[in-house]
Amino acid sequence: MAITKAAVVQLSITSLIRYSRLELHKKLTFLFYQGIEAGADIVIFPALTGLLFAPEAQKVLEYGIDDKTVQLVWRLGAYWTAEWLDFFRELAQKYRVFVVPGTNLESTPPTMWHRGYLLAPNGSLLLSQDQIHFTAEELVLGFEPGGSLSVGEIDQLRLGMLLGQDTWVPEVSRILALQGAQLLISLQANSSFYDYRKQLAGGWQAAQSNRVFVTESCLVGKGAKTQYQGLSGIFGPAQAFPPLGILAHIDPLLTNQGSLDLGYLISPQKEKEGVLIRNMDFGILRRAGEQERVFSGFNYLLYNKELSLIYSDLVESGGVEEAEGE
Amino acid sequence: MKTLSRLVLQLYHEIKIDWQMHPARLYRILGIPGPPVSSVSGADQPPVDTARLALVTAIDFAIKTVEELAELCGGLIKEAIEMDANLVVFPPETGELLLQLAPCEGKRVYRRLQAAHFPFWSGLARKYQVWLIAGCQTLNYQGYNRKAAFLFGPQGQCGKQYKVHLTVEEKKAGYLPGREVQVWPTAVGPLALCFYGEEQYFELGRIIAAKGGKILVSLVTPGAALQTDQITGGWARAQENPIYFVGGTNVFAPTELSIDGSGIVDQSESSSQRLILVNLDLTKLTESDQGPMLARRLCATYLPRLYFEH
Numbered sequence: 001m002a003i004t005k006a007a008v009v010q011l012s013i014t015s016l017i018r019y020s021r022l023e024l025h026k027k028l029t030f031l032f033y034q035g036i037e038a039g040a041d042i043v044i045f046p047a048l049t050g051l052l053f054a055p056e057a058q059k060v061l062e063y064g065i066d067d068k069t070v071q072l073v074w075r076l077g078a079y080w081t082a083e084w085l086d087f088f089r090e091l092a093q094k095y096r097v098f099v100v101p102g103t104n105l106e107s108t109p110p111t112m113w114h115r116g117y118l119l120a121p122n123g124s125l126l127l128s129q130d131q132i133h134f135t136a137e138e139l140v141l142g143f144e145p146g147g148s149l150s151v152g153e154i155d156q157l158r159l160g161m162l163l164g165q166d167t168w169v170p171e172v173s174r175i176l177a178l179q180g181a182q183l184l185i186s187l188q189a190n191s192s193f194y195d196y197r198k199q200l201a202g203g204w205q206a207a208q209s210n211r212v213f214v215t216e217s218c219l220v221g222k223g224a225k226t227q228y229q230g231l232s233g234i235f236g237p238a239q240a241f242p243p244l245g246i247l248a249h250i251d252p253l254l255t256n257q258g259s260l261d262l263g264y265l266i267s268p269q270k271e272k273e274g275v276l277i278r279n280m281d282f283g284i285l286r287r288a289g290e291q292e293r294v295f296s297g298f299n300y301l302l303y304n305k306e307l308s309l310i311y312s313d314l315v316e317s318g319g320v321e322e323a324e325g326e
Numbered sequence: 327m328k329t330l331s332r333l334v335l336q337l338y339h340e341i342k343i344d345w346q347m348h349p350a351r352l353y354r355i356l357g358i359p360g361p362p363v364s365s366v367s368g369a370d371q372p373p374v375d376t377a378r379l380a381l382v383t384a385i386d387f388a389i390k391t392v393e394e395l396a397e398l399c400g401g402l403i404k405e406a407i408e409m410d411a412n413l414v415v416f417p418p419e420t421g422e423l424l425l426q427l428a429p430c431e432g433k434r435v436y437r438r439l440q441a442a443h444f445p446f447w448s449g450l451a452r453k454y455q456v457w458l459i460a461g462c463q464t465l466n467y468q469g470y471n472r473k474a475a476f477l478f479g480p481q482g483q484c485g486k487q488y489k490v491h492l493t494v495e496e497k498k499a500g501y502l503p504g505r506e507v508q509v510w511p512t513a514v515g516p517l518a519l520c521f522y523g524e525e526q527y528f529e530l531g532r533i534i535a536a537k538g539g540k541i542l543v544s545l546v547t548p549g550a551a552l553q554t555d556q557i558t559g560g561w562a563r564a565q566e567n568p569i570y571f572v573g574g575t576n577v578f579a580p581t582e583l584s585i586d587g588s589g590i591v592d593q594s595e596s597s598s599q600r601l602i603l604v605n606l607d608l609t610k611l612t613e614s615d616q617g618p619m620l621a622r623r624l625c626a627t628y629l630p631r632l633y634f635e636h
Contacts, residue, residue, distance in 0.1 A: 133618040145621055149628065165618045170528035170566055171625045178632035197581055197588065200557055201565040208558040209528060238554045245554075260557055262588035295636060297491040297527065299503050303630040306507065306533045311626035 003098060003157055003183070005279050007035025007043045010232035010250050011102075012221035012273040013061050016052070024052055025087065031275055032091055032099075038277040042098040045088075046219040046230070047116070047164060047189035050104025053087070054080035060105070062223035064191060070142040073107035081106060089123040096121040098154065100217070103131075103163060103187050111144035116161045116187050118152055127152030131163035132172060151179040157282060159183040164190075167202040167216070170209060177210035177291070182282055184212055189219035194229035194270060196254060197262055207235040207245055211291040213280050218250075220271045229270045234278045240288040248278040339429045340438065346392060346427070347442035355396050356449040362482020377514035377541060377606040380406030380414045381575055383548050383599060389426055392446070402600065403454045409603045412513040413457040415572065418522070418545040420461030421476065440465075443476070444484055451478035457512045459519065462545050470502045475519045475545050477510060485510045487519040491527050509537040515608045522546035525573065526555070531563035540608050544573035551576070561589055568614050570606045577604050580614045 009031050019027065028045075035043040051057040057080050060069055081104055088101035103116040118127040130146025139145075149172065151160045160176035160183075167173075167186045176184055186203045203216040218230020231250055238245035249255040250272070285291070345351065353360060382402055389395045399416075406414045424439045424446065440463055447460040462475040473496075477485035488504025489496075507530065509518045518539040524530055525544050534542055544560060551559070551574060560571035561578045568580035570591070577591040584590055592604050 132621045132624055135618050145624070147624060149624070168566075168617060169620065170562075171532075171620070171629065174528070175625070175628045175632060178628070178636045201562060201581075205558060205562050208554070209526065209562070238558075243554075259553055262557070262561075262590055263586060293494060294526070296494055296497070297523075298529075298633050299490045299492075299505075300630070300633055301505055302490050302503070302507065302533070303529060303633050305505075306536070307529065307630045308626070310532055310536045311620075311622045311629060 003041045003154060003159075003280065005038070005040045005042075005277065006183075006215055006234060007038060007040035008215045008217045008232050008234055008248070008276040008278075009035070009043065009045050010218050010220055010230060010272070010274045010276070011046050011049065012271065013052075013219060013223055013228065014221035014271070016058060016221070016223070017062060028052075028087070029091070031273070032095075034275040035277060036095045036097065040097065040277055042100065043091075044100040044185055044187075044215055044217045045102035046217040046232075047103040047114070047187040048105075048219050049102025050081060050084040053084040056080075057105075061219075061226065063225045064223075065105075065138075065141055067141055069105065070107050070109055070112045073105045073112055074109045077104075077106055080104075085117065085119075089119055092119045092121055093123045098126070100161075100185055100187070102217075102219075103189075107142075110142055112142045113144055113146065114163055116163050116185075118159070118161070118185075120154075126154070127159070127161065129161040129163060131166055133165040133169050135165065149175050149179070151176060151181050157182055159185060162186040162203070162206065162214075164188065167206065170205070173206035173210055173212075173214075177212055182212050182285060183280065184210075184214045186214055186216040188216060188230050189228055190230055191226050191228055194218075194231065196231060196251075199231050199233065200260065200262075203233065204235045204245065208237055209294070211237040211239070211285065211288075211294055213247075213282075213285070220273070222271070227271075231270050232274070232276055234276055234280070236280070237285070237288070237290050239290045240284050247280075248276040250274050250276060336430065336432055336435075339432070340434055342429070343427075343435055343438045347424070347438055349442075349445035352392065352442060352445045353449055355393055356400075356446075356453050358449050358453050361445070362448055362452060371511040371513060374513065374515040375607070375609050377413070377570075377608055378409075378411045379514060379541075379572065379604045379606065380409060380411035381548075381572070381577075381602045381604060382414065382416045383575055383602060385417050385420055385423065387423065387426075389423070392424070392427060392442075395423060395427075396446070396450070399450060400454070403450060403456060403458070406601055406603075407454055407456060409601065411456070411603060413459065413517075415459045415543055416461055417547050417574075418461050418475075419547065421463040422461070447476065448478045448482040448484055451480055452482045455480040457514065459543055459545075462521065464501075469500075471500055472502050472504065473521060475521065477512070477517070477519060479512065485519075489521045489524065491521075491524040491530065493523065507533045507537065509534060509539040514606070515540045517541045517543065520544050522551065522573070523559075525559035525563055525571065528563065528566060531567050531569065535567035535569055539569060540611055541570045541572065541606065544571065546574045548574035550574065564589060566617075568611060568616070570611065572604070575602055577606070579606070579611070582614055583607065583610055
């Protein structure tokens with residue numbers, strides 16, 4: 001079964017504290033069902049959706065991740081992880097679709113992982129991915145960067161996941177694309193200022209530079225001491241999907257744009273809930289041959305020499321090199 | 327008989343161009359003493375807080391003599407210096423300006439005119455004691471073509487950057503890619519050059535930043551780049567590293583360094599001015615958000631290996 005239509009959920013946590021477990025399940029099922037009704041083959045939930053499945057974990061969403069979160073995740077994480085995955089596994093099996101249930105925090109003290117999953121229509125686990133890049137503050141809180149970048153395969157379609165900050169590190173999407181990924185699933189729970197420009201430098205950029213599809217699913221809304229912002233969207237290469245490669249966007253204004261506006265733009269949608277649905281024609285990507293055009297420009301000798309140095313642990317920071325002729 | 331007279335005429339033109347473009351004559355026209363001191367580097371450049379660049383918006387000169395060209399280019403450079411610029415960026419077509427003086431078609435005449443590019447522009451840079459980016463040329467070496475961009479320093483030094491990312495069409499046409507990326511210490515700070523289209527590769531930005539580059543100048547004709555290409559290219563590179571990107575009359579920076587948060591320092595597509603002056607704050611650039619620390623070990627697991635396996 002191949003993926004042709006994706007449903008991307010932008011999920012709000014506003015007023016979450018007032019939801020009972022049953023109400024929460026109803027809310028998630030309702031969002032999921034919107035995708036199913038529209039004929040989606042894959043339904044994608046945002047980062048940290050797993051934390052909705054226990055009152056203690058909800059507090060992490062409400063008050064933010066702190067130095068006690070590792071212990072909490074270690075003590076109780078297994079319980080809510082099981083409940084979270086079982087809930088979405090059931091939906092996947094019932095409606096015979098692929099499901100990205102979002103991400104979760106998992107821990108073995110003193111470290112903690114931010115991990116995302118992809119479930120098959122039979123409920124089995126197809127792919128899991130740990131976030132690789134964290135800020136210095138997040139590392140202090142105990143986050144452990146992932147050690148590999150995996151690509152899942154469904155029929156002849158390969159896909160990979162971009163978690164949190166990884167979306168803004170071009171190496172991550174390049175590595176996945178070089179491994180053959182044609183669909184990159186970006187899962188976000190951004191608790192700092194987020195706008196359209198940030199998106200242009202992240203998910204949209206990954207689609208353009210690798211000529212692949214990228215979906216961005218965001219957790220949004222206000223917690224007691226947190227505020228999550230995001231702009232969910234589905235992107236493709238602008239060359240294959242003119243004019244901008246924005247196939248669907250939570251803000252209809254941005255979907256209909258004819259040109260990119262880098263000016264100040266407040267989107268009222270960045271804290272609202274919604275589901276985006278869009279067909280993804282992977283045949284167009286292949287036929288356009290755009291990826292070959294870009295990738296054929298790689299300079300192997302140069303990369304072999306310079307990138308090996310840059311990614312070597314020995315190089316901490318570069319200095320200006322003397323200009324020498326070739 | 328006709329062929330013979332054509333050959334004689336060709337030879338006459340070659341000799342004439344040789345004389346006209348002789349470095350000694352060019353230096354005399356420019357009013358500077360002999361050739362530059364050899365192998366002068368810019369390594370003694372003091373650290374720069376603010377870079378002042380003058381961008382030449384158009385260079386549609388119709389010239390008949392090299393004296394005329396020297397006067398027109400000199401006028402622009404003088405104007406830039408009066409605006410306190412430390413570096414003047416000429417459009418990519420500048421590299422072919424001297425070819426207008428070719429009295430006839432012919433490889434050897436073109437080659438002689440092309441070769442005059444170095445003494446002419448290095449002479450201008452010395453005369454006005456300024457850094458110049460003076461377009462690009464296609465250089466032929468042992469039957470292979472390479473595209474080269476030129477940077478000239480106030481002591482007459484010349485930096486050459488070959489195009490390192492080739493298009494399918496360029497490969498088919500027999501072009502060879504460059505094998506190195508240069509970063510030069512200049513009066514406007516550590517600077518690198520690239521060709522239009524190369525800024526689409528994040529790898530280039532990474533290499534330049536790792537070599538300490540703070541400003542990347544792409545040789546693009548003002549107004550030629552599509553808006554999406556600008557954002558997927560120069561704008562994105564400025565966000566990832568961070569560096570300043572200058573391409574045509576577009577100047578991009580990390581978003582937090584621009585007043586409105588757009589990352590656009592200057593963008594004047596339809597400027598009627600001949601020169602645009604841009605100030606780049608290198609101190610702020612150093613203080614700007616560097617983003618999450620790159621997972622080098624993970625990257626090294628996959629790159630550059632995957633480029634070869636793909």
